[in-house]
Amino acid sequence: MKPIVTSLRRIDVEGGDVLHALKSQDKNFRGFGEAYFSLIRKGFIKPWRRHHHATLNLVVPSGAVRFITTAKGDIFEENILSSQDNFVRLTIPPGLWLAFQGLQKEESIILNISDRAHQGGEVDRCELNEFSYEW
Secondary structure (H helix, E strand, O other): OOOEEEEOOEEOOOOOOEEOOOOOOOOOOOOOOEEEEEEEOEOOEEEEEEEOOOOEEEEEEEOEEEEEEEOOOOOOEEEEEEOOOEOEEEEEOOOOEEEEEEOOOOOEEEEEEEOOOOOHHHEEEEOHHHOOOOO
């Protein structure tokens, strides 16, 4: 099981670009539960979490964020999403552990379009030091 990276369209429009995120026709669209924004400051790391049922669709419309995923905690995959340099959608299927770090001077914004509304009991959490990833 791995995260899925999908290239997104950034349309140059006078006065401000249009940034696509997700369409119902997209291959990885699994339905809609909720959409929300998270802010993260440069250097801050949000600790590990794993969803049992929800599929996350992560887009960084402003800033840059390093996302690290792992299935078991011994092999890690890194994806850096950037509104300027790597405008993609990162789809995280259920069962993967995820942690992320802000890389931009200002706060970065993360959009999560999930196929399920948040339910506290379906998320496992653990501290950063519980996996051997070197930040």
